[in-house]
Amino acid sequence: MDWQKLRAAFTNGIIQENPTFRLVLGMCPTLAITYQASNGIGMGLATTFVLVFSNLVISLLRKAIPEKIRIPAFVIIIATFVSIVEMVMHAYFPALYDTLGVFISLIVVNCIIFARAESFAFKNPPLVSIMDGLGMGIGFTLAITLLSCVRELLGSGTVFGTSFMPEWFEPMAIAVQPAGGFILLGSTLAVVTGLIARSQRKKEAAK
Amino acid sequence: MNLILIFVGGVLVNNFVMNRFMGICPFLGVSKKTETAFGMGMAVTFVITLASVITYFVRQLLVSLDIAYMQTLAFILVIAVLVQVVELVLRKLSYALYQALGVYLPLITTNCAVLGATILNVDNGYNLVQSAVNGFGASIGFTLAIVLFSGIREKMELSDLPEWMKGFPGALIGAGLMAVAFSGFKGLI
């Protein structure tokens, strides 16, 4: 049990290779549903579920899946777990299901899941694949929840439904619309990139 | 439902990329050069329109067998197969384009717009013709968005952006401004 490796795989997904801010994957749901903080958490957790289980299954079957048909095989496995999430949500979390709508089904084409299946789960043993899936999923959840909080705050004056802004604040409707989504995501990315570049330069200077 | 309304809706008023947020990955990934963008758009158009037609029948079949919950799985498999076919056809017909699209061609499978369009056809209860028109409109809208955007990006490459704006941040903000323009189409119909 290589705890170091497991821990590394986990934190990798959250920081070094955060799917949203560093790998720039899974943009569709990121932009589409982040107008409300509760959406961010819901979508993030659903995606994490699919990530963990599809990574696990693909890793377990990696010797049994011939290289040539790995893409269709991935598709089948991922689609199965997405369908499961869909049904469970529809049955037990109807409000969230209605809000997220078609994007729940679209988790199946979330580039993050495919990318991790192809580049990690297919080549690594199950336990560390689980950690990778978990890390990526939680990294994604944190990223989109952060973005949703910002957009909800600016666009409706609330975070998770509770009002945070002073009386005179006029919500910027554009923040919760498509255009605002693009711009805010771009700005957040710019900030993150800038910070990382700066810390890298500091490291260089310190050497 | 007026077919023209559905079409114009998909292209302008509810543009799949700018309003519905589908197809963002290729939108950001393939829009560096206009020729590739256009080629991608054409490939996507072919796939979505065909997929809309085929998935309509698949849905009928699933419903008649009372296994509608298999929809996601069935649809994505149909799309994956279609993309393979397009790949083979493109390789024979236009090797240059096939080369240019490179790894992005198989990625059409994971293009949210393709699966999204087919699912929306079902959700909206479209019949066969409506589904096809909706799919076609969606893909033309996608092509429009990606080609326009590539023009902007080509220009951006030539300008002097600060380091933290280079690449995706700048591209996203540019896309945002495009989205503002597209939102002006609301109320067109």
Added chain:
Amino acid sequence: MRETVKLGIRLMLFALVAALMLAVVNGVTADPIAKNENRKMNASLVAVLGDYLFEPLEGDLTGYDKITAVYAAKDDAGATVGYAYELSADGYGGEIKLSAGVRDGAVTGVSVSSHTETKGLGTSAQDTFLAAFQGIAANPDAAFGVDAMSGATVSSNAIRSAVSQALQHANEVLGMAGAGGGTTPPVETAPATEPETDATTGATTEAAATAETEAAEEPAADATTAATAATGAAGVKEG
């Protein structure tokens, strides 16, 4: 060729296992899902009339292509208090599911229960639009007297014609008197309602006062505005 077949078979095997898993999960979740959909549908009925027992009315609905179901709202004593309609309108982007309630010759409320939607502007516009249906006389033409939502002409028209058809049914089949007069329940003046009810301008202030005190009597209207606010979270598709 043989290899392709072998690969194909293996793939089919995966697909089969996947299908089995899904069938199992479906077996578990099918019931709760059906209940949720049901609750959603009845929620729309409660939203327009109030918390009554809704009994579906059998009857021939040919010629009423926008009506999917008619319900009689019964109170605890079993008396029919009013009628609720489940309607389906051809909206801009697809089907709009809505409900409308009629009682004592007037519309008690209209509520949208589902529509295919992108997050957009005009949620308050939808609330305003739907609220404007409250209290109008239950005759088919009155539905078209309600001002459309700007920028959402197709959706507005769809909703109006669906409500109009429901009122037509109420008049012709249920024999509900829908002419301008009759017993018009106190008009609940929603915050930004169009001045549709100008006919009673003189009595508006009185009506408002009575509406306040009779707030308990109009659970429908309150519930409607609340429900439309909730369902209107994503606004009606703008044409």
